[in-house]
Amino acid sequence: MKFGVIRFPGSCDEVDAQLACQRAGEAVILWHGDHDLQGVDAVVVPGGFSYGDYLRVGAIARFAPVMEEVAEFAREGGIVLGICNGFQVLCEARLLPGALLPNTSLRFVFRQVKVEVVNAETPFTRACTDGQRLSIPVKHTTGRFYAPEHDLDRLESDGQVLLRYAPGHNPNGSLRDIAGVCNEGRNVFGLMPHPEHAVDPLTGSTDGGKIFESIRAHVADGVPV
């Protein structure tokens, strides 16, 4: 399978994301200014500071030419993974519910956290089991997941909350400890932790690889979402 990782001006995790994807398949870099997804099977919107994160995080990047293609790809059921800034971009693009706000501490957090898999029956988590704990790093200033109460209830009852910070591990004040959510169609997923930084024993954990492995298995099955 072929992953495509978007590079915006200000992206900084696209190479790590590409390397992580390459453990599961092929991976190419997609340029923000192109209306071209190069026939990829899955798109990764990586971490960083796209377009400087001016105005609000992700607010300008969502209007990049490539994002029009991503929105179309997502509408057709294509697999889209947003990591950190990518999560913020997908929320601003309304491809995911909610928004990311400044951490309650108002501080940059950079640490390894434990997250629990809440729903292992999705294209992004199928290599995991329900309740499994993954050790993945976070590094952000604007990672407090917010959605109105009634939306949070619906996300939980619909199984759209895929990852939750383990008790005591919420680094940013996210409501209901939510670390990652997917859309109703279960083909677009965003998370604040960085699975691409947890794929090699050298950096302490390989748990992040399960996200990429899940996507690979899903695409290999060719099962519609």
Place this chain on the structure above:
Amino acid sequence: MRARVLVKPKAGILDPQGQAVERALPALGFTGVSNVHVGRLIELDVQDAAQLPEMCERLLTNPLIEDYQIVDVV
């Protein structure tokens, strides 16, 4: 014409920036301050002020988390 758009966090959403300012003021001897919220002021020259609401909805604010007010157009 010159327009000003005031953007503020939606009521009810935790505003740690406002809280930090609220805690800092008493340290300087100012008392009786509460309900501090920190927002943003956007000033812009526009040819067609009728487009401002759509600009606010689509880019200048995120309506899920922010309220805006077009405070004056001169």
